Amino acid sequence: MNKVRLMLMLVGLLALSGAALADGHVVEIEYWQYNFGARVDAMNALIEQFHEANPDVRVVHNSDIPYANFRDELAASAPAGVGPDVVTLFYGWIPAFVDAGYLVPLPAEDFPEEWIESHFSPMVANSKFEGSYWAVPTAVRSLALFWNKDIFEAAGLDPEAPPTTLDEFVEIAIATTTYDGDAEIMNITQQGYAPQLSGQAHHWFREVLLRQHGGVPYNEDNTEVLWGSDEGCAAFAWLASFETEHKTGSNDLFNGATESFITGTAALHIDGSFRLGTIARNNPELNYGVAELPVGPNGERSTFGSYWTHGITRRAAGDEARMDAATRFLQFITTAEAGALWVDMVGELPAQLESAGDPDLVADSRLGPFAAGLEYAHATFFADESQQRQHLIDAFDLIRLGGMDACDALAEGAALEQALLDDFWAGRG
């Protein structure tokens, strides 16, 4: 008798819960990004707003994945049949994720091409691949010059006058380097400038120095490597000279160039806006300024732009309701307002020009120079970001450790990269 009652109760409960589900029509979608405190908080704030405006959608935010494992986790989730409906990816990964069929093109009626191209920072056009847009960002980053005001002052320089040209950059780097003994790398006690190719220096070379020396990194359709040219060689030799000739610093010293600047042992540093947060957390006392990157010999301005961007996965596309929810969510997190919230909470620049041109932002002494750069920023098309970075790291090491000529080292790297691009484009239209 008891058993029968128990059964009846269970059946009743099941019926009730079924009815609740059918009535609520709540679609649940998943959003994934890597774990970075400020980004997680900002996205939680956006999700909360989104839930209020869209009570029929529930977004599950998975941000428990460490940065270094993010790709691995996505790769592991796909065969298991789980994973995000909306995913945040580095823009340079898009070709690989498109090739795998992991992303679906953004629905054209919700994200019209003309709208993306007229409202977003020009570098966002890089998300276009094989004729479609696959992702759209909330925020973007650019490179700027960081300088240590205390070191400037100690060297007898005006602490409010950062170098504005490449020549000044060299002069100041030399003037701010100190040694214990002869002017040799190993004797450096304070660095003027230390090129870190594994950091941002490879971007500075490709998209800034090379252009300022009159070259371009790749041809129009990104099928040909052009940075191995004479202009490239001149720009690369200029970069290498800090270590080989001027002896103003090396990434081998002070646990790396970035750490050296953060701890106050380097005068000049090239880095992205995300570094403002790192400095604030690790050495809030650092007395530094931020300026636009030095201009080239003929006054050319350029900077490297990059961004983490959001796409919709084939998992969402498999179900109409999820696809609809994912599309609405993606629209919501990429508005100009979302970008404004993002810059306040994360310190990355809004991707939509409307909020990036905000007078308060442009006037900000530290974010302003990055925002100014968005106008003239170039984002590199990457077929395989880590390999393409490695080619320049190796070319640089061949010069500074192998004593190779800058042009020969660069030519070797360019040949490897051409082979990589040939392989990438082989069999495409």
Added chain:
Amino acid sequence: MFHMTVARRKMLWAYIFLAIPIVFFAVIRIYPAFFAFAMSLFDYNPLAIDQPYVGLENYETLLAEMNKPRSVTRAAFINTAGYIILGMPLQLLIALLIALMLNEIRSFVTLFRLAFFLPFVTSTIAVSWVFRWLYQPQFGLFNVLLKAFELPQQPFLNNPKQALASILAVVIWQGLGFAVVIFLAGLKHIPRVYYEAARVDGATRWQTFRNITLPLLNPSIVYLVVLQSISFLRMFAPVLAMTDQGDGGPLNSTTTVVLRVYREAFQRLNMGYAAALTVVLFCIILLVTIFQLRVTTRRTN
């Protein structure tokens, strides 16, 4: 069938209990291993739905890479060979010398044994990072000492000529404790009467070592040669932790086959090629082990 003796029933239960770890082992270790063999025949991208069959293409790529002068795959195999050829004999030699000395001392025995064994139970990543700082060009302890004695400072990990040796030194030191313990156990098993007999016969220390200790230690040596070789062939964590961005540099001078497998599989999502690398590494380990067992297990009289 249902009327088993107590002994039979006990045995049946023993099999049932033993079956659980075997099933676990088969599912978690054996199946993935075979799956890697299959994977190496596909253009396997975990993000994609279709994994096209490409036959031996991954192996052909590997072979082509091996013939390119500055290829990272080739560097990985050459470095791995370097690690085992230099590392294994050196580690066993030092461990044997230490074990012989530890076998002689009578006081503070535990303290000394602990000192040699401690690095082995310390996390590899922690050890690697500590050494990374010790090797640091300016304020690292080694260079501070060199400077104090007015010797030229060394780049260690930052120079392609010194980096492999610098990493190898750490790995040898860290694994020493394990080899020492095995050697000590082996030494304890040699009956004292042999040594007494040798002394009565007037044998020199070298003769005693050459004709008694070494041959009777052979089982320990075989065990260690095989085990340590495999461990050197699988070098990964120290290189990941001690090189800039964990990339096995500078100029690929420290990268290993396993590091390449990891990079190809999880950074480039090129799992088919990574699987082909593991299959080749598996075959190398198998051949090296068989060869070592053949050569070292000679009968001792």
